[in-house]
Amino acid sequence: MKYQAKHWLFLAPFVKRALKKRYDAADVKLIMGGAKDEYKKLLEQADNIGEKNPMADNLYFSLLFFSFMKASDGKIGPQELRQLMRDTLSDPILLKLMGNGDFNDPKQLAKFGKKMHDNSDWAEEHREEYPETWKFNFDDSHQDGVYYYFTKCPIAKFFNDQGMGDLAPIFCELDYLTVKTRRAQLLREKTLAQGDDMCDFWIVGDQVQDPK
Incomplete structure (x- = not known):
């Protein structure tokens, strides 16, 4: 899959806000510093399902979340990743941007x-x-x-x-x-x-x- 900046620019700031709740500044810097490169590598490994595929965001955002685990040097395990996703997707600002349904x-x-x-x-x-x-x-x-x-x-x-x-x-x-x-x-x-x-x-x- 081709990297598209819009997914990173939209979600990464909210992931960073969630990380700050549970990790110190040094760990947040480490994770954020490596996640984008990991994300691009993951996309290169993924099957191409079409950039214009109306379902493509699901794959993009799943791999984006996973990139923070990959960049964490073991600090984010499976359970921590679950919590990171929960924290991110409960952010009131993000929810407002996603629209109220x-x-x-x-x-x-x-x-x-x-x-x-x-x-x-x-x-x-x-x-x-x-x-x-x-x-x-x-x-x-x-x-x-x-x-x-x-x-x-x-x-x-x-x-x-x-x-x-x-x-x-x-x-x-x-x-x-x-x-x-x-x-x-x-x-x-x-x-x-x-x-x-x-x-x-x-x-x-x-x-x-x-x-x-």
């Missing part, structure tokens, strides 16, 4: 569902050029929310290809964290990162009880 609103949830179908259409139209991008499947049998699942995920594939499959489940947590910012809940039974045959996404508003 509420998937308890049927119109907003329907708009999200359409977006996922559009993303799937893009993937299939470009499947020959970018064969490793996400493979969407949809199931409308659920009465509540939006349901879909992936049978191919370039994020899980990246970590498996690099012999780091044990780290892949960490990045599944980003799904829960980002869904939460839209006042929604993610109900899930399987992930490719854990060796299952799919990653399932059942997304409903956080006010929905006993979803069907």
